[in-house]
Amino acid sequence: MTSAAAPATPRAAPPASPRAAGRGPWAGLGAAAAAAVLVLFLWWLATSATGFISPARFATPAEVWLALKQIVVEGYSNARWHEHVLRSVLLVTMGFVVASSLGVALGLAMGASRKVEAFVNPIFLVLRPIPPLAWIPLAIVWLGLGDAAKIMVIFVSAFVPSVINSFTGVRQIDKPIFEASAMLGASGWRWWREVIVPGALPSIFTGLRLSLQASWTTLVAAELIGAVAGLGTILNQGAQDIYPAMILVGMASVALCGWAMTQGLGWLERRVMPWKA
Amino acid sequence: MLQPPLPAAQFWRLTAAGAFGFVALWSAVALSGITSRQFMPAPWDVVERFAQLLVEPFAGHVLHEHLLSSLGRFGMGFVLAVLVGIPLGLLMAWFRWIDRLVTPIFEAVRFVAPIAWVPFAALWFGTGIGGPVLIIFMGAFPPVLINTYRGAKQVDRKYIEASRMLGASAFRGMTEVLLPAAVPSIVAGLRISAGLGWQSLVGAELIVASSGVGYLMVKGQAAVSTSTVMSGMAAIGIVGLLIDIALRRVQQAIEHKRGI
Secondary structure (H helix, E strand, C coil): CCCCCCCCCCCCCCCCCCCCCCCHHHHHHHHHHHHHHHHHHHHHHHHHHCCCCCCCCCCCHHHHHHHHHHHHHCCECCECHHHHHHHHHHHHHHHHHHHHHHHHHHHHHHHHCHHHHHHHHHHHHHHCCCCHHHHHHHHHHHHCCCHHHHHHHHHHHHHHHHHHHHHHHHHCCCHHHHHHHHHCCCCHHHHHHHHHHHHHHHHHHHHHHHHHHHHHHHHHHHHHHCCCCCHHHHHHHHHHCCCHHHHHHHHHHHHHHHHHHHHHHHHHHHHHCCCCC | CCCCCCCHHHHHHHHHHHHHHHHHHHHHHHHCCCCCCCCCCCHHHHHHHHHHHHHCCECCECHHHHHHHHHHHHHHHHHHHHHHHHHHHHHHHHCHHHHHHHHHHHHHHHCCCHHHHHHHHHHHHCCCCHHHHHHHHHHHHHHHHHHHHHHHHCCCHHHHHHHHHCCCCHHHHHHHHHHHHHHHHHHHHHHHHHHHHHHHHHHHHHHCCCCCHHHHHHHHHHCCCHHHHHHHHHHHHHHHHHHHHHHHHHHHHHHHHHCC
């Protein structure tokens, strides 16, 4: 979950998810399957079987299946499912990679140099409390409804958390490590590569996770407000057509892509920090 | 080697240089004539517009009325998240079967970005109060639940077993054993919640609302009035900061009392 030590918009240290205290992985999986079956059954009971929830407000399982088939085969809201997904995921990936590379570099520099920190800090004091979503109207005024505006909001939302967490990452490195590295004569490039970066990595990745979530949420919101294609437009079009089944498909797609990207980042984290896994 | 803190004079010189550089760059772009002032207002234009919005209604209300209506929605969504999140977290920590049942559903729903609830929020509750409140709730609820659960799970089993042996009911066990122990974790969660809730509110108001700061920004955007949009951003940032400072005070008071 998006989440901690930073004010206003929480952007450091994500609380881990509550996990079922199971006996081995199978117990948890069984419970998850049971919960899924229960939810499906209740859903079917409330909509298809009894009509307790009116079809105009929530879709039946069968309708969702049809909506899914429709968007995958024929397309909906200007594009087919995989085109929407590709477009959104590509935009986020591009914006995220650019913003977080710059953000991590700036954060590390701020962490390593008090002068850089003192110089850049006032700008951050102003930018940090502004939630990423609040940049959307500005992006639309400046850049319209096209991809440029999307990239701007993704950039802003991904940049701030990566700077802040890289900065705190450097400052949290134990003092003896610095003393040892100084004594052993690490300097210049080696000092960065072997002391600063590895020391700050756990916090950097916390920042990257928050950045990714923030940029994903912001992109969906920006697409909801106006875009040619992308997952947010499925939601927008579904809302205009009062098509609950398609809205559900859109929401599930947003969740699925968000989940997949988080998993991808987790994979990268384990590759980069084998000592932590 | 990590440098020692800068001497105060040098620190303030650099800070002033940074702040001045930022404002100067912004002003230079605004005045350079690359784009119109309406498109890229100078900093003082934004300040002027901000002051103007406080007295002159825009999008139906003056700025502080928009802020009050945003805060009202925020308060409702946030209180709702607390009222559901804390009891559910305690129940999950006390009864394993509830934990087993709720966790997978929660984990699945959590990945839906709060803003993706916008269509259903509008469909179910309309654009007045209910719709935005649902979205704030979706943003603020997960941290409350997670932190309550984690705080309650950290309670030493000895105390739980002792309370059971002494005949405490499940209700008393949750309210008198788990809850007090979880308070610091819960308060930390509330801060995160408030931040996310405030952020979700802004998103909600951009799309489904007819008043509030987000709505003011949308109207400013439609009127291509960049200074109005920026004033809205400033108002949102300031109020978000104040909410966080207030909650941080509460957190510090509790931690101080507990001797953490």
